[in-house]
Amino acid sequence: MKKFDAIVIGAGQAGLPMAGKLARAGKKTLLVEKRRLGGTCINDGCTPTKTLIASARMAHLARNSAALGIEIPGLKVDYETVRARAIAISDRFRASATENAEGTKGLRICYGAAVFLENKVIEVQHAAGRAERFTAPIIVINTGASPLIPDIPGIRGVNYLTSETVLDLQEIPRHLIIAGGGYIGLEYAQLFRRFGAGVTLIEQADRLLPHEDADACAVISEVFQKEGIAVMTGAKVTGFHPYGKSRVQLTLEGERSESRVTGSHVLLAFGRTPQTEGLGLENTGIRRDEEGHVLVDEFLETNVPGVFALGDVKGGPAFTHIAYNDHYLLSRRLLNGKKQSVKERLLSYCMFTDPQMGRVGVTENEAIQAGLDYACAKLPMRNVARAIETGETQGFMKAIVDRKSKKILGASIIGEAGGEIMSILQMAMMGGLTWEQVRYATFAHPLYAESLNNLFMSLKE
CATH class of the missing domain: 3.50.50.60 (FAD/NAD(P)-binding domain)
Structure with missing residues (x-):
């Protein structure tokens, strides 16, 4: 030895x-x-x-x-x-x-x-x-x-893809079914749709991003709808079936009925x-x-x-x-x-859909569940000068702050460079800055960061 x-x-x-x-x-x-x-x-x-x-x-x-x-x-x-x-x-x-x-x-x-x-x-x-x-x-x-391969009837009898093997595809799928609406599933849905594939995204929960605030889900859902991605929520995958010579069919169970969806390829995105x-x-x-x-x-x-x-x-x-x-x-x-x-340590992460979603600290839902005395500052990207100039007006800036201490508790940024904007607020949180200090900080014009002044303008001092 x-x-x-x-x-x-x-x-x-x-x-x-x-x-x-x-x-x-x-x-x-x-x-x-x-x-x-x-x-x-x-x-x-x-x-x-x-x-x-x-x-x-x-x-x-x-x-x-x-x-x-x-x-x-x-x-x-x-x-x-x-x-x-x-x-x-x-x-x-x-x-x-x-x-x-x-x-x-x-x-x-x-x-x-x-x-x-x-x-x-x-x-x-x-x-x-x-x-x-x-x-x-x-x-x-x-x-x-x-990648997690769940024990669903028929799954071993079809040629499924995972987040690893999908990279081996040498051509764009004609119609990609993505089973699972987590971050991996959402990113792959949008990128393959933009390459020209038909895409159907299946999520068992009643909405996308169930762990995020509802307004985040609404933005991403609207983006996907505009880009022609078919989203099926409240749908549990109950079976996989070969269909014809090379296609695959999934059986789905909803609240009231059963349905089927057929595609050329299926990507499993049930988690890891x-x-x-x-x-x-x-x-x-x-x-x-x-x-x-x-x-x-x-x-x-x-x-x-x-x-x-x-x-x-x-x-x-x-x-x-x-x-x-x-x-x-x-x-x-x-x-x-x-x-x-x-x-x-302070947890932050970014989902690389377009627009990006950058998240740090608590969500508004978490603040409510924890009984925190909080205030919410929110600014639509359509009111951000830089976003208007670049034509990137989807999404919003949102921050949760403590009413008494005025410290920033969390932030959700959905927009172009959303992760980078979120990181500025993360640094403020790490440094113990109050929202007032960010509100009156001098940021270079015309950056997305400059609108952090406007984000906190709605809060009472």
Whole structure:
């Protein structure tokens, strides 16, 4: 058995930098990865999808450019080039990450599947069938999550797509059915529609974005309707069926009736499941929840001392930036003795539909449910000067503030650069600024940020 100071399982956006920092700090470190360095984000998540979204937005702007006095005849989507660009950018990011990791002194990269044999012992199965055993006093689990494939009748009998395999499509689907209306489903629905596909989006809840405020749902629903995306809410998928030579049909159950929808392709967007199956955790004392997530405390440590879990595998908000921050918190603890709770960080995220939705802190619904004494400031994008000038008037700026302290509790921004505008309010929240301080701040003209003055103008001082 080979001994290391630390073992990191999974080279995602937490594991990869975590292993590098441990090694550079003088710890003999093993990084185990069964697939490719970079995790979901670089290989089949953020990087390729946001690259595709950029191309889809360009197609959308070109189709609607006449309103700005620019006519573009003969518009054509060259999906082969679109896809090649996304692959090239992912390859570049992964190559950079790989070169950096391979050049780190004290870091060994081992490709293969890791299996726990006991609390601090793992075995790595190599592709050639050879196995090695390793042990270390510190073990970090960063195995991430994968697309959830629910046990629905007929699902194994059709050629379905997931958020990973949909990137392998070499042509635009004629009619794409997306089962599941989460952020992944919404982003794919819009980008493929803008590439020219017919799209039907199915959501079991009674509206899109059920975890957001109703006004956010209304904006996105209106955008999708204008762009010709068929949205079916309150519809539960109860069956999958092959239809004809190459099509697929879904059976849906609503409140009062059953219906069917047929398409050329179906994309499963039911969510993601932690990659703990096959990890051998049953051979350890490491606890998991009912869904398979590794349970950790507020300092990212499992019930087995010295074993930690970072990113999606531990549950909670499944975002790349959360995973990266996990590694930051743990590296400071292990290398600098600075123990910081995940409860202290401010959660923000962005959905990359067009317009974007940037969110930080509490929603208005959450403020109501918590019984907070709050006030709501809201400004439609149609009243934002920069939005009018650029023709990007869909959406709104919205902030929840505490009436007494005047501190900002949360914000929802739907609009062009919505995530960037949200981040300004996030910084204000981190700095403890009041809405009055933002109201009277001097922002450069004419930026979207400048309208944060106007957003808080409606509140009484």
